[in-house]
Amino acid sequence: MADGSPVAADPPSRVRRRRSGMRRLLQRRSTVGVLFCLPMIVLIGGLVLYPACYALYLAMLNRRMTQFVGLGNFAFLLQRQTFRLVIFQSCLFAVSAVLLKAFFGFILAHLMSNIPSGRQRIWRGLLLVPWVIPLALSTLGWWWLFDPSYSAFNYVLQDLGFAPIPWLGVAWPARLCMITVNVWFGTSFFMIMYLAALKSVPEQLYEAASIDGAGTFQKMFYITVPMIRNIISVTVLYSLIVTFSNFDIVRILTNGGPEDKTHVFATYAFQVGIQSGDIPLGASVSLFMFPLLAVFAYFVLRNVTRRGKEMAL
C-alpha cells in the first residue's frame, strides 16, 4: 500500500531501525484512530443509540404497546389520505426549502467574499440575525406578520390598494409561507458554511485561472464548486434531514391546517402520537423517511470520504 511497503533488499541498519519504528507507528495507527473516536462513540452510543433503537422498536408496536406488528403501522399509515398529504407536503417543503437555501446561501457567500474583509463584519452580523433567534420564538413573530385578523403584510398590501391575502387560511399561500419562513431561517446557515469553505480555497488557484483567462462563472464551476463540494454535500444533507423533521414552524403558524394542507411528519406525528395517546403510530410517522434518507446519507457521505481520500493523494 502507499505507506508501509518498506524498501526492498538489504537495508542498512539505520534504515532498518527507521523501518521498524515506522511499522510500529503504523501498527499503532488504527488503535490511535479508535482512541480518537472513542469520546464520540461513547457519547453517541450511550445517549443516542440505545434510545434510537428503542424508538425504532416503538414504531413497530400496536397502539396499546402489547404486540409487535412489524411494519403494520406503516401499512396502516399509507392507507390514510391525510398521511399521503403529509408525505407530499413534507417532501415539498424539504426539497424546495433546501434548494432555495443552498442557492441563496451560495450567492450570499460569494457576494460577501467580494467585499473587503474589513467591511464584512456588519453585513455578516445582519445576515446572521434570522438564524440566531431561536426558531420557536421567531416563528411567533412571523405569525404576527401573517396573523389572520391583522396581518402586518396585509396592512401594506391594502395601503397599496391590493386585496388582503389570507396567508394562512388557504392551502397554497400557507405552504408558501412555511417554505418562506424555513428559507428565511436557514439561508444564513448555508451562507456561513459556504463562506468558511470559500475561505479555504487557495487564492492562487483563482489567480492562476484569471491569468489563463477564466471568467467568473468558469472560475466558480471549475474551481470553487469542486473544492468545496464536500462542504456543500454535508451541509445539504444535514439541512435536508433536519428540514424534514421540522416541527415548530408548522405547529406555530398553522398547526397543520388549513384542512391538513400544511401538515408535515413531525406535526402529524405529534397529533396522532403524543396528543392522541398512540405513541407507536407517532413513532412510525416520525420514522417514515428513515430508510430513504438513510440510503441517501450513506451515498453522500461515502462520496465525501472518497473525495477526501482522492484529494489527499
Add this chain to the structure above:
Amino acid sequence: MVSKVTRRRALKIGAAASALPLVHIRTAGAAGKVSIVFYDAWVPAGNIALKKQVDAFAEKNKVEVQADFLSTANNQIVITENAEAQAKAGHDAYSFATWEAPSHLDDLEPMDDVMARLAPKIGQPNATAAYLAKKDGHWMAVPTSSGAQVKGPCGRISILRDAAGLDVTKMFPASPSSPGLDTWNWDTFLKAAEACAKVGKPFGIGLGTTGDSSDSAGCLFASFGAELVNAKGDLTVRTDAVRQALEYAQRLVKFLPSNAVSYDDASNNRVLISGQSALIFNPPSAWAVAVHDNPPVGADCWHFPPPAGPKGRFVPIAAYFWGVWKFAKNKSAAKDLIEYLSQREQSEERCNATMGYDMPPWPSMMDFKVWETEGPPQGTLYNYPIRPWHKDVPLVSGSPAPPSIGVEIYNRGTMPTMMAKLLSGQSINDVMAWAENELEGFKR
C-alpha cells in the same frame, strides 16, 4: 361587595411575566415524600393559592411534598407526561388535561377510595368526568377544578345589543333565572352572527384544528344530536342529525371571519381584546386580559351559556384530572394530597385566586361567590359556570365516541375542519365522505 378587577389585580395578569420562580416546593416533612405535577395556572395567583394549600397539607401530615408546575405552552405538560408514562418513572401524581386522562388510564392507580370519601362531602362529579376517567366502572383519576374551564360564549354587550338587538345582560342577568334561555337558540345565533358581520364585528369562532375550534364546533354538533362516532364506536357520519348540523354550519360559516380557518387558541382572544369581534367562545382569560389591555372592551364583555339546538343545550368544557401513576412510590400520600385539595374549601380558594376561571366539575360547587362579584362589568361571570337553571349539559367535544377515538376527533379538529370545508365550498356529501375516511383512521 364588588370585587372589581382593580388596577392591582389587572396588573397581576399583566405581570404574569414576573411570575414567581417555579421551584420545587420542598415542604418540611418527617414521614415520606410525595411529588406531583400541577398545571401552571394562567394567572400566577392560582399557583400561589395551590402552593399555600400544598404547604398546609404537608404541615398537617408531616409529608414532604415536591410540587412542580408545568406549562401548557408548547405542550410541556403533555410532553413530560408521555415521557414519564413510557419510562415508568417520574412523579407520583400528575395533572391530566381533558383527553390526556383517557389516554393513560392503564398507567394509573384506581382512585375509587378517594372518590368514595369525597362523595358525602361534595357529591358526584358531572357525567363528563365519568366518561373520561372511568375504566371498567372504576375511577382512575379524580376530576379537579384546577385548570378546568367552561368554553362558552363571551360577547360584547354593546355590539350585540346595537347590531343584533340582543341585550345579553337582560337575557342572562346576574340573578338566579335567565329569561333569555327560551329564545337563545342557533337560529337567533345565526341572525346575530349575520348582523354583527354586517357591521364589521363578526363572531370570532375558529375553524382551525386547535382546542378552541374543536370545542365550539363540538358544541354545535352535539346540540343537533350529531355524533360522528357513537358510544359503541360505530361511524355514524351519514345520519340525519349530522346532516342537519352541517346544513346549519353551511349557513353560519358565511358570517365568520374569512381567516377563521387559521385561528389558533389565542386568535379568538385577540379579536375580542382588540374589539374586532362581537362574540367568541372562550373562558374568562380573554376578558380578563381585555380589562388590562383594552379597558373599554373589557368592561363591555358578558359571559353566558351557548345556544340550544334541537337536542338540547351543550356547553363545551375542558376538564382536568389528578391521577396517581401506577409506578408511584408513595401512593397513599399522593391520594391523601389529592383528596385534601379536592375539598370544597380548597377548590373555592383556588377559584377566587384565578378570578373565577376554574370551573369545578362538581355540581355541588356551582355556587361560589366569586362569580357574582367579579367584574367589571360586575356579574359578567355570573352565568359562566353551569348553573342548575341553565339546564345545559357539560360536553367534551368528541364524546360520546370511545375515548381512544374521541381524542383524535378532538385533537385532529375533525368537526371544525368539516365546517372549514363547507366554507371553502365543498358539498355536504363530500364533507361527510371525507369525515368517514378520516374517522376510519382513528379506529385503531
Add this chain to the structure above:
Amino acid sequence: MSGAAAVASVPAPVRRSTMERRRLWALWGSYAALAVFVVTFLVPPYYVLATSLKTDADIAAQVGNPWLIHHVTFQNYIDLFMMPNFRGYFLNSAMIAAVTVSVSMVISVMAAYGLSRLGFKGSAVLGSGVFLTYLIPDSLLFIPLFQVVRMLGLINKVWCLALIYPTLAVPFCTWIMIGYFGSIPKELDEVALIDGAGYLRTLWSIFIPVALPGIIAATIFAFTVSWGEFLYPIAYLYSSDQKVLTVGIAGDLIRGDVFQWGKIMAGCVIAAAPPIVIYAFLMDYYIAGLTAGATKG
C-alpha cells in the same frame, strides 16, 4: 500589475480603467445585492423589535400602522430584566452553550481526525452511522432518552443539556471537519510523523490551523444549536432555576391562551443579541488567523 501597465503605451490606461471600473461595478453590485438580502431578512426581526417597543394596549388594539411604534416604551425590556427568573435563564443558556461548544468541538475534531486520517476497520460505517443519528427526530427520541437521563439522575437539572446538546452537534461538526481535513495533503502529516511529532501534535499544529475556518464555522453551528434548542429543555426541565432562555421565555410569557406579546418579542431580541455579537467577532478572528498563518502549499 496596474503599475506595470501604467508604463505601457496608449491603449493600456484604457484597459486598466475598464478593469478597475468593472471591479468597482462588481463591488457596488455586491453591496446592492447584499442590501436587498439584508432588507428582506430583517423585515421580521424589525417587526419583532418594533412590537417589543410597543405598549400592551397598542399591541392589543390592532389599529393603525403595525410597522410604526405609536408610543415607544421600554417597559417590556425593563420588566424582563427585572424578572428574577430571566437572569437565571440567561445564565443557564450561556453556561450550557459554552460547555456544549467546548465539548462538541473537542470530540468532533478528534473524531474527524481519527476517521479521516487514522483509518481503522469499520471507520466508514462508524462515520456514516454517527450521521444517521439525525434521522431520528428529537420529537421522537426524547421519549426513550428520558429514561436514560433519568437513570443518570439528571431530569430537571440543566446539566443534562450539557450531555444532550453535544449529541446534536457532534455528527455534523465531525463531518464538516472530515471535509476540511480531507483537503489537507497527506504528505504534510507524513513529514510531521517522520519528524517525530505525535498524532496529537500533528493535529494541533498542522490540521487545526489549516482547517480553522471550518472549526469556527462548526463552533458557530454548535453554539446556535445549543442556544436555540427547544424540545429537550421543555421535556426535561421544569423548575425555574433550571430552565434555559428559550423555554423560560415561552413558559413564563405564554400561559394557557394568554400571550404576553410585547414581552415575548422583547425576549426574542434579548435572546438573539449575544450570538450575533459573538459571531461577528468570532468570524473576524478566523479571518485574521487565516490571513496571518494559514499558508497552503
